[in-house]
Amino acid sequence: MSELTPDLVRHLASLARIQVTDDEAERLAAQLAVIVDSVATVNKAVEGDVPATSHPIPMANVFREDIVEPSLTQEQALSGAADSDQGRFRVAAILDEE
Amino acid sequence: MAKAELMNYEQALEQFEVVIGLEVHVELNTKTKMFCGCRNDFGDEPNTNVCPICIGLPGSLPAVNRRAVESSIAIGLSLGCSIAPNGRFSRKNYFYPDLAKNFQTSQYDEPIAFEGTIDIEVPSGNVFTVAIERAHMEEDAGKLTHVGGNTGRIHGAEYSLVDYNRAGVPLVEIVTKPVLGAGAEAPELAAAYVRSIREIVKALGVSEARMERGNVRCDANVSLRRHGAEKLGTRTETKNVNSLRSIERAVRYEIQRQAHILAGGGSITQETRHWHEDRGITSSGRPKSDADDYRYFPEPDLVPVQPSHELIESIRATLPENPADRRKRLAGEWGFSELEFRDVVNSGLLDQIEETVAAGAKPQAARKWWTGEVARVANSEEKDVADLNVTPAQIAELASLVEAGKINDRIGREVLAAVLAGEGSPAEIVSAKGLEVVSDDGALLAAIDEALATQPDVIDAIREGRMQAAGAVIGAVMKAMKGQADAARVRELLIERANAQ
Amino acid sequence: MSELIKKNASELVSLMASGEVSSVEVTQAHLDRIAAVNGTLNSYLHVTADAALKVASDVDRRRAAGESLPKLAGLPIAVKDNLTTTDAPTTAGSKILEGWVPQYDATVVTKLRNELMPILGKTNLDEFAMGSSTEFSAYGPSRNPWDTDRIPGGSGGGSSSAVAGFTAPLAIGSDTGGSIRFPGAVTGTVGTKPTYGAVSRYGLIALASSLDQIGPVSRNVLDAALLQDVIAGHDPHDSTSLPESLGSMAEAAANRSVAGMRIGVIKQLTGAGFQPGVQARFDDSLALLAKNGAEIVEVDCPSFEYAIAAYYLILPAEASSNLAKFDSVRFGLRVTPEGNPTIERVMAATREAGFGPEVKRRIILGTYALSSGYYDAYYGSAQKVRTLIQRDLAAAFAKADVLVSPTAPTTAFKFGEKIDDPLAMYLNDIATIPANLAGIPGMSIPNGLADEDGLPSGLQILAPAREDARLYKVGAALEAWHEEVWGKRMIDFAPELKVGA
């Protein structure tokens, strides 16, 4: 049984910054529960001490030298932004008024 | 944001044991950022040292700065840490507009350096061993400016502006284990610890280490527990403490604040608190809803860092002397009293005095000039000693002029003022201004005789052993010589004269 | 309709090199075809006709001047719309990026430009490459030229339908779990996923960083080889890019042969669960291989049973983090709710409106898989399954030089058939996913038409990491025998496309 309740979906959605309505939370919970039950089988696959593989091709020590490369211009940097002001990206206030 | 009620400090320590933990972020002075080739210089015009990588454009990928890794290893080794044979980067996921990718590329379960110790001396002379848990590499965030509302604070702002010049600047975060046993000296220990970290990274040359510019930033964790209790108390994490003095004050404040709450039967909320330098208080930060779940996982776009034994040893071989060892060595070499030496350390003049001694001055003379007259001038001009226009070589030259009796201390101070004014080297100034003391005994004797002529009783007084009587004659001679005489020599000649008669 | 568009890329290259046709003619022929059929196929989201013709005429001018040009100079190509291009919008099939013109070119795009290949436009895909049918594109599905009521595969259905529909001789795809190979199989084209790291991912809008790989989409094995030779190679901007060259794939394709080779049939990827017509064509090919000197062996990969589960944990986990940067601040859509919303609410509203249902589903699933308390059971276990799959494959490759299977269990399904059943949709990837989990190269080649529906089926060839050359050697050989048996290319069996009004 999956623990994927609508409440958990709401929590996950808020961690992921996705607004969900209560209806959506219900629907997603139902859909995800099926998927989670199915993928949870990975637990059964692994017995004993198996190392995790995070990178398919093992490599190490790939470095860049500390050499300056060209940056974007300020205009280029801001070119895709929805809003900017004084050479900076403009965003809504971070906190609610208290 | 009212000032909280505080318990008297001594009383707090009677009732509670203080546990502190320190997280210090050191900004490395590499030429480029941690994961891209943009200049590591965030004072420039906003959003000009940025590229697809550090503003997190879709499709961009990070690449690790070799120099930053080597600097991190050097810091780890200087803290007595082990260097991880297999370190890796992880993603710390949380949304914040100064974080271009909405995750910070950091290190989590496999930091580059771990398990070290560092001895910290507090002003009383007590030495505490602080255990280092880890030192790990990560990237800095961009800079937010809050607009509207009052005084640029985040609270009540209408909107915010983001400059990503600082985003991706390499940081090393050094985390201590809980530090117990410092008692009343916990605040001083916290400050002395951060001072030591600054000294170390400065000596390594890996950071500018200027706290006022945020090159070194400290988060101070404080918790209290009843004496004899086993479980650690709930801690608070105070951020935004950007001077040594504030660290000390903030820790002290938290001890008193928490003690008051606990003694009244209350409990401490685990939270981030902000230090307000102007009011000398901490205030509760925003309780972060994501705080407990950063969903760390290994950064798939970067491969592990596996420093070879050879690399580690070659970095170890180039490490400068550890500041604590150096202090021990210099204290032995210079032979200062404990108080004198501590004074030198606290005034941050070790480098200058060491270089002055290396340039030929006697240690005591070097100490006196730097902690005395030079520090006085810096103080009155509200400047850093380092920013004054005088070099250790010049102080050594000045000291040698005094030592050789060419000038006296008073003239020496005059010469120093001229050096600071950029008039040349001490020797040049002495000769240009004709400041050299009169060393011709004949001229001095003539002046003595002239003075004795008006004060004939003095000779008898000296013969009878009442030496204080000599003062008036010496004063008259110095006056006649316009100060350019060696008072000790005048005294010698006067005594000779008296005894000869 | 110009006959030029039906030719293989390698033929067009020869014709242009000998001066029989110009690049402008070739490019214009494809642009004409796009104008005629893209309204039906929806292969392209954006056509860059002017830019393509400019490159083409430049090539023609330089060729006429006797300059020595890159091998594929003048050969037009289509690029999947999850690769950044400075001269065309890049959407990744999502509303959240509508209209975004990137500030930089993907490394692969730069390579195409350096090769002087005219870029015809950007091809459709499931939003952020999440899907197997292009039904999850925010800009409508692409259609299969064999039957426009059916899916062209996904996520790279735009590229596969372009190449199968003769609107491009070659295309770029990206393959995270089969997004090049599955579309290849269902459109009767060749889809190749190189070894992880063989082609730089810099500028590829990441889906799952440890699984994503860019590769060629073509109608013919030699054509794929020519393209892989252009786009492969080390890139310092991608830390996971292989430092070494894998050699010339064109040479491998020219040396086509299976004599003395051991060809492994994966027990878990044959028989029950595969459409009978698909299985029958697969068996035909095995016989053909055996007849031509290959030794057919059976290999056992028991942990493949868990591949889909592991994949649908690793992919959403990495994707949830990769897609966090789509937050309305630096690029892309911004939705501002009523009132005076905080940035947190603006981000949440933007992501709600900008992401489609499958993307949201996977982001939430990935957030779950990484969250504290679940990490070990889900993400941690999935990474271990990955190790088991690599071990199975290592054992299999000890017994066989290459492995083969049907590329997908079925031929192209109809639109809407699986859209409401994520699990059924995920099952399409059963044969292709293991290669991504293990980082090995894989290729799907046309393998004849299934008896029950007359639609294309594909045969997948897998080789050990870095042994991409084996795919081309075996693929080219089998392709040649097929064409001998069929008397023409498989694509020539495709019915004439009925162009909608």
Ligand SMILES: [Mg+2]
């Ligand atoms: Mg940190």
Ligand SMILES: [Zn+2]
């Ligand atoms: Zn940058």
